[in-house]
Amino acid sequence: MKANWRVITTYLIVFLLGAAIIAPLFNTESKVTELPFSSFLDSSDQGKISQVTISGDVITGELKDKTSFRTHALNYPNLVPMLREKGVSIKVESPVESSWAWNLAIQLLFPIVFFFFLWWLIMRQAQGANSQAMSFGRANAKQQTGKVTVTFADVAGVDEAKEELKEIVDFLKNPAKYQALGAKIPKGLLLMGPPGTGKTLLARAIAGEAGVPFFSISGSDFVEMFVGVGASRVRSVFEQAKKQTPSIIFMDEIDAVGRHRGAGLGGGHDEREQTLNQLLVEMDGFDPKANTIVIAATNRPDILDPALLRPGRFDRRIVLDKPDLKGREDILKIHAKGKPFAKDVELSVVARRTPGFSGADLENVLNEAAILAARTDKKEVGIEEVEEAVDRVIAGPEKKSKVISDNEKSRVAYHEVGHAVLSQILKNTDKVHKISILPRGMALGYTLQLPMEDKYLVTRSQATEEITVLLGGRVAEEMIFNEPSSGAHNDLERSTDLAKRMVTEFGMSKLGPRTFGRKDRQIFLGRDIAEMKDYSEQTADEIDHEIERIISECHDRARALLSKNRGKVEEMAKLLIEKETLENSILEEALKGLQGD
Ligand code: ADP
Numbered sequence: 001m002k003a004n005w006r007v008i009t010t011y012l013i014v015f016l017l018g019a020a021i022i023a024p025l026f027n028t029e030s031k032v033t034e035l036p037f038s039s040f041l042d043s044s045d046q047g048k049i050s051q052v053t054i055s056g057d058v059i060t061g062e063l064k065d066k067t068s069f070r071t072h073a074l075n076y077p078n079l080v081p082m083l084r085e086k087g088v089s090i091k092v093e094s095p096v097e098s099s100w101a102w103n104l105a106i107q108l109l110f111p112i113v114f115f116f117f118l119w120w121l122i123m124r125q126a127q128g129a130n131s132q133a134m135s136f137g138r139a140n141a142k143q144q145t146g147k148v149t150v151t152f153a154d155v156a157g158v159d160e161a162k163e164e165l166k167e168i169v170d171f172l173k174n175p176a177k178y179q180a181l182g183a184k185i186p187k188g189l190l191l192m193g194p195p196g197t198g199k200t201l202l203a204r205a206i207a208g209e210a211g212v213p214f215f216s217i218s219g220s221d222f223v224e225m226f227v228g229v230g231a232s233r234v235r236s237v238f239e240q241a242k243k244q245t246p247s248i249i250f251m252d253e254i255d256a257v258g259r260h261r262g263a264g265l266g267g268g269h270d271e272r273e274q275t276l277n278q279l280l281v282e283m284d285g286f287d288p289k290a291n292t293i294v295i296a297a298t299n300r301p302d303i304l305d306p307a308l309l310r311p312g313r314f315d316r317r318i319v320l321d322k323p324d325l326k327g328r329e330d331i332l333k334i335h336a337k338g339k340p341f342a343k344d345v346e347l348s349v350v351a352r353r354t355p356g357f358s359g360a361d362l363e364n365v366l367n368e369a370a371i372l373a374a375r376t377d378k379k380e381v382g383i384e385e386v387e388e389a390v391d392r393v394i395a396g397p398e399k400k401s402k403v404i405s406d407n408e409k410s411r412v413a414y415h416e417v418g419h420a421v422l423s424q425i426l427k428n429t430d431k432v433h434k435i436s437i438l439p440r441g442m443a444l445g446y447t448l449q450l451p452m453e454d455k456y457l458v459t460r461s462q463a464t465e466e467i468t469v470l471l472g473g474r475v476a477e478e479m480i481f482n483e484p485s486s487g488a489h490n491d492l493e494r495s496t497d498l499a500k501r502m503v504t505e506f507g508m509s510k511l512g513p514r515t516f517g518r519k520d521r522q523i524f525l526g527r528d529i530a531e532m533k534d535y536s537e538q539t540a541d542e543i544d545h546e547i548e549r550i551i552s553e554c555h556d557r558a559r560a561l562l563s564k565n566r567g568k569v570e571e572m573a574k575l576l577i578e579k580e581t582l583e584n585s586i587l588e589e590a591l592k593g594l595q596g597d
């Protein structure tokens with residue numbers, strides 16, 4: 001719009017200038033001298049006047065020396081005889097006639113011309129904008145291409161993800177090798193993780209490693225004013241990428257378009273939905289031999305439309321977490337390059353000071369430190385600047401990450417160890433893969449359990465043991481700190497839910513093998529919206545009792561097991577506080593020597 005206004009004002013100025021130049025040409029009276037009536041009478045007496053035109057009370061005329069004049073007269077009865085006497089030629093015009101012509105010009109013609117002109121300008125602008133809308137999808141995608149120079153060496157602290165991505169890079173480098181063996185490589189790859197963990201960076205690094213063209217579009221680009229632009233952009237990006245295979249299409253912040261679509265409610269055919277549909281169509285439509293891989297990034301995988309996650313679309317998912325101690329140190333090393341640090345700055349110490357920081361936060365810390373040093377005219381960045389920068393990033397307005405206090409950290413550590421120890425002791429639960437006290441999403445810490453095999457059935461002992469593990473976090477907190485905290489609320493929700501299903505759906509309680517309550521599945525919504533009660537109030541009571549019994553039995557068992565292994569729990573919590581994340585061999589070692597019930 002800015003440009004439009006500039007154009008309009010330019011035209012307006014040109015127009016006004018033109019009018020100012022042209023106006024005098026129409027106005028023949030411009031070189032006329034205005035005479036006072038008395039001077040007019042004097043001139044008349046002296047016989048200087050050659051001719052006059054009388055129009056109402058306006059008298060215009062010419063002197064004998066050819067100068068034109070103009071004057072206003074009263075209704076002066078002697079005027080005509082006086083002029084006659086001096087032999088002046090007299091012309092009389094109807095005053096109405098002349099003012100009619102003039103009025104028409106001023107009051108009608110001028111505005112008409114003016115409005116016509118304005119209308120023409122506006123039309124021109126609108127058309128201009130439209131044709132821009134038609135073409136900029138294409139133009140935009142082109143601009144984003146270019147040789148990528150980022151490599152895996154620029155990304156640290158995400159070793160697992162890099163390991164997984166090596167395969168993709170290798171495929172992009174020599175697709176023929178894979179095709180000869182009939183191998184299909186995933187079309188879509190979804191990078192998930194909190195903001196600032198290097199999703200965008202990693203996607204670029206894949207292109208850099210593989211040395212293939214990189215077509216990038218961001219979800220926020222799609223949210224445009226003109227309907228249809230998003231879809232046409234998607235189309236044109238795919239078109240271009242397919243022309244230059246092997247290639248990568250990168251869709252950053254895909255959640256902006258890939259949100260769960262309204263399931264028929266409200267019937268919104270909005271821009272976002274059109275764009276998403278176009279994306280799905282393109283992904284389904286491409287030839288598996290096309291050698292183009294679509295990489296998407298999001299920090300809100302939870303709100304993505306399930307259609308995006310279906311097989312054949314973004315079915316390969318890679319999680320990027322906040323870096324742990326070692327990861328932070330490596331990231332700091334990358335961003336410390338090119339900055340002269342004083343001898344007292346040890347990056348491992350900085351890493352220890354910054355739990356919960358993302359890669360972007362760490363980069364920011366070093367940058368702030370350099371700025372602080374420059375401001376005081378230092379030649380090197382010292383430890384004071386780094387410390388100050390850490391505080392700034394923690395407190396600063398741009399702080400996006402949760403940073404936890406030591407006190408909370410130790411609480412979270414005991415909580416997670418509680419989960420981990422119990423799932424190690426109880427044989428019917430999933431194996432612990434990793435425990436961490438780095439905040440992730442809403443959770444302050446987490447214990448990652450991976451199933452050894454796919455499960456389709458749940459036995460009663462599996463269900464109760466899972467509840468026991470879920471309660472383990474809270475029980476450990478109670479045992480060490482003598483009171484629970486709010487941190488366990490998600491665990492409680494899940495354990496309550498499972499206990500309820502044991503009673504009402506799985507028939508695993510005293511109430512016998514039957515179900516209670518019928519789920520009303522709304523096929524259009526694809527979710528449960530209501531539950532129909534098909535039992536009496538008395539049964540409802542019994543159900544509640546059974547749920548309570550199951551939970552309290554599990555709670556007691558968790559308490560007994562953790563008390564028995566208290567020494568081990570404390571030892572492990574200390575290790576976790578120090579390392580922040582325990583996995584692989586260190587975790588295995590730590591979980592050895594636990595006593596069962
Ligand atoms: P995201 O896309 O996940 O929000 P970005 O990739 O945009 O995060 O990261 C922003 C910046 O932070 C990067 O350009 C990089 O300089 C730095 N950064 C983030 N994560 C890492 C990492 N793992 N290793 C090195 N630098 C990182």
Ligand code: MG
Nearest residue numbers: 199200252297
């Ligand atoms: Mg990003």
Ligand code: ZN
Nearest residue numbers: 415473488491
């Ligand atoms: Zn928990």
